[in-house]
Amino acid sequence: MFESQLEDYGSDEQKKLKDGTITVLEFFSLFNIDFVTHNPRQSVLPGRLSSDTDVTPLDLLRSRHINRPKQAVYKADIQTLTAKVEELNVRLQDLNKPLRVVNQRLWEEMRHFSEEELQRFRAKLKERNNFFRKSSRSQSHETKEVLYSELVRVNLEEQQKLRGTISKADEMLSQLDGCISELETGRAMTEEKPAQIAELKLQKEQNSSTLKKLKTETKNLQSRIDTLHLLNEWRLRDTVDDCTTYTFLHNTLLLQLTFEKLHGNDAGSGSERKMTNVSFRFDLDGDKSQFHACLVHKLVSQHIEGQSSWVDKYPTSRHVPKLLHDVSLVVSPFRLLGEELRLLKTWGALRFDILDIGRRETE
Known part of the structure; x- marks a missing residue:
């Protein structure tokens, strides 16, 4: 080739x-x-990318x-x-x-x-x-x-x-x-709000009615308490642990009651309790007080000191009402005597030196 x-x-x-x-x-x-x-x-682009249509x-x-x-x-x-x-x-x-x-x-x-x-x-x-x-x-x-x-x-x-x-x-x-879920929850709550508002309004009206009743009852109870205060000589001052204190003569005479301590299931049950001590205390300043107040305290103290053991006469908590009643029977006439002397001195003959009052043999 x-x-x-x-x-x-x-x-x-x-x-x-x-x-x-x-x-x-x-x-x-x-x-x-x-x-x-x-x-x-030559490379050719895909047909769909050759135009924007x-x-x-x-x-x-x-x-x-x-x-x-x-x-x-x-x-x-x-x-x-x-x-x-x-x-x-x-x-x-x-x-x-x-x-x-x-x-x-x-x-x-x-x-x-x-x-x-x-x-x-x-x-x-x-x-x-x-x-x-x-x-x-x-x-x-x-x-x-x-x-x-x-x-x-x-x-x-x-x-x-x-x-x-x-x-x-x-x-x-x-x-x-999550946003859509929150929006749907919010919309559901918004739809429920009218019913909730109506329910709250109803509850408000019921509460207002109950409040009015309570205020009326409170007013009635206060009126009764005021009435009792006019009738009773004593006032409950406080109760601390096993000791209860009552006052007489405008908080110038204190009656203190001490009870035996309760243990176990008896504590707080309201059962009858044994009284261990009954004591009286006079909170009146003799130098600064008026004549009629000193006289009332003198008479009341002499009566109290002349009584025998108070615990023997009122041994349990069940006897507290009787004790208050008996002390009130003593205090009441002496308080009225003091009020009369005060009125005589303020508006009566003592004011104009027409009448002279003295005391002796209070024993």
Whole structure:
């Protein structure tokens, strides 16, 4: 085949090889070495993204998280490949230059080759061409591997971003659900408020009625207490632990009752208690008090001191009413006597020195 090819080229190509006018491209063609230039495949965007009409949210998401990142990777790869192609284009121009200009040493040796040497050179050149084709194919695969690895990396990053966006969206939806639930609860409470307000108004009216009744009862009880105070000579002063104190003569005479302590289940049960002590105390300042008050206290004290043991006569709490009654019977006439003396001194004959009153033998 090589011989027939040499015959086809004829003496013209051999002459060019001899005189050095043969170009590099003609030199490779002479040895059946051709160069194939592959045109790049054009990528086309998806049809729905070529226009803005009838774009769905899914299309927008696919464009944002898939197509655009992929396109950015391809653009970066194109820039790298373009730089390499520009470098190779410079070397491609050497195909139209004479061989002796590009590689003078090779031309000097080749122009004196015999036919047998040309055949051996052709075999060696074809072997080298096959090796370079395989190397070129391997480099192409490595370049694609880098490109696809970058596409995978970008795709994983976009997936992570999308998951983060979905997580935030889920959180916002959860918050919105909570807000909606609160709003629905508030609306339900708002709808229930009229009934609650009506119920509260009814309760207010009932409470007002109850309060009026209690005030009326309190007023009646106070009136009764005032009446009892007019009838009774004594007043309950206080009750502390096992001691109860009553007062007479406008809190100037104190009656103190001491009871036996209760233990266990009897404490606070209101059962009858044994009295341990009955004592009287006079809180009247004789130097600052008027004559009639001192006289009343003198008479009452003499009567009390003249009585026998009070505890023997009134041994238990059941006898307290009788004790109060008996003491009141003593205090009442002396108090009335004192009131009469006060009136005589204030409005009667004592005021005008018409009448003179004295005391003796009060024992």
